[in-house]
Amino acid sequence: MATLHVLSHSPFTDSRLSSCLRVLGSQDAILLCGDATYALREETAAAEALSAKTDSLKLFVLDEDATARNIALPDWAHGVDYAGFVALSVQYNKVNTWL
Numbered sequence: 001m002a003t004l005h006v007l008s009h010s011p012f013t014d015s016r017l018s019s020c021l022r023v024l025g026s027q028d029a030i031l032l033c034g035d036a037t038y039a040l041r042e043e044t045a046a047a048e049a050l051s052a053k054t055d056s057l058k059l060f061v062l063d064e065d066a067t068a069r070n071i072a073l074p075d076w077a078h079g080v081d082y083a084g085f086v087a088l089s090v091q092y093n094k095v096n097t098w099l
Helices: 016-023 036-040 046-050 063-068 080-091
Strands: 003-007 029-032 059-062 077-080 094-098
Touching: 003 016, 003 046, 003 080, 016 036, 016 046, 016 094, 029 036, 036 046, 036 059, 036 063, 059 063, 059 080, 063 077, 077 080
Parallel strands: 003 029, 003 094, 029 059, 059 077
Antiparallel strands: none
16 A cells, blocks of 8 residues: 655654654655755755665655755655645555654
């Protein structure tokens, strides 16, 4: 069952991102929103952990949140707007929000 994992907390304050990466299935995807977009800051452990999985990781980022935080998306990440967020929520069998 394909799951969309939604992360909104900074990867520098807890271990949600690393926990998510450990349980991520081959059909799953991650959507970064809010402070979770800081995971894409260059030369951080979080960005390295994500980029190490680019061959199999489907990573989406809420454009508005990345723009608000001045985070540039790498080529392997896909920006989405709120309509795209809703479309992803419908596309995947399950949505897991990491609260």
